[in-house]
Amino acid sequence: xxxxxxxxxxxxxxxxxxxxxxxxxxxxxxxxxxxxxxxxxxxxxxxxxxxxxxxxxxxxxxxxxxxxxxxxxxxxxxxxxxxxxxxxxxxxxxxxxxxxxxxxxxxxxxxxxxxxxxxxxxxxxxxxxxxxxxxxxxxxxxxxxxxxxxxxxxxxxxxxxxxxxxxxxxxxxxxxxxxxxxxxxxxxxxxxxxxxxxx
Numbered sequence: 614x615x616x617x618x619x620x621x622x623x624x625x626x627x628x629x630x631x632x633x634x635x636x637x638x639x640x641x642x643x644x645x646x647x648x649x650x651x652x653x654x655x656x657x658x659x660x661x662x663x664x665x666x667x668x669x670x671x672x673x674x675x676x677x678x679x680x681x682x683x684x685x686x687x688x689x690x691x692x693x694x695x696x697x698x699x700x701x702x703x704x705x706x707x708x709x710x711x712x713x714x715x716x717x718x719x720x721x722x723x724x725x726x727x728x729x730x731x732x733x734x735x736x737x738x739x740x741x742x743x744x745x746x747x748x749x750x751x752x753x754x755x756x757x758x759x760x761x762x763x764x765x766x767x768x769x770x771x772x773x774x775x776x777x778x779x780x781x782x783x784x785x786x787x788x789x790x791x792x793x794x795x796x797x798x799x800x801x802x803x804x805x806x807x808x809x810x811x812x
Contacts, residue, residue: 636664646812647672650688651749651783654808657801659684669698682789682798684805690782692716696730709733716780720745723775724756727786731771735763749783749809751776760788770795774806785809 642658659674674684690696695711710733712726724743732738739759746755753776760769773786787802789795 636662638662641674647686648688650781650812651686652808652810652812653686653785653805656804667698670694670696676798677789677794682787682794684785684787684802687782687784690714690784692780696726696782696784697733714782716777718777720754723754723777723782724773727756727771727773727775727784728758731758731760731788736769737761737763746774748774748776748785748806749778749811751778751783753777753783758788759791768792772799772802774809778811783809783811 639661640658641661642655645653645655647653657676659676662673662675662679670690671685671687673679674686675682687696692715693713695713697711699709699711710729712729714726718726721743724740728738728740737760740756741759742755742757744755746753748755753774755772755774758771758773760771761767762769768791769788770791771786771788773784775782775784777783785802785806787795787798789798
């Protein structure tokens with residue numbers, strides 16, 4: 614098997630599982646509680662996707678389907694914890710690089726966590742904007758990423774917000790194809806991020 618195609622196959626497998634009804638999809642709108650630690654207000658409805666047996670430290674939401682747009686929400690990632698859970702690498706394969714949050718990270722290091730996250734499958738990722746921002750009532754950072762998705766070379770854009778309270782990370786990221794989907798979804802995502810509050 615060509616191991617360079619493994620991440621794409623995993624994503625394809627997830628989409629197939631979703632279509633087969635193995636994933637739970639719940640409509641979310643209005644005031645939402647995220648992992649018991651953060652609240653956001655949702656204008657236009659999203660679909661929260663949960664895959665049984667694939668517990669992640671974030672919630673995954675989509676409007677058009679996970680390959681076309683996805684919103685991820687992290688609420689209370691502790692120092693020393695990864696931003697994504699992954700299955701152990703198969704024999705003879707190298708584990709994907711997983712970003713781990715550490716208390717005391719500088720703003721550019723916080724943004725770099727997400728650059729690493731979205732490049733783990735071999736996609737080309739570059740931070741194109743980084744600026745101070747208030748998020749969940751804390752001084753944090755807002756960043757933008759340019760992504761060339763490895764599996765199909767589709768140009769993607771991402772925007773994210775991240776802040777730390779105590780030794781815990783809170784973040785939201787939105788990723789979608791640069792043409793059409795990203796500009797259409799961005800205003801709603803900006804409003805969701807602006808509404809984020811700690812519980």
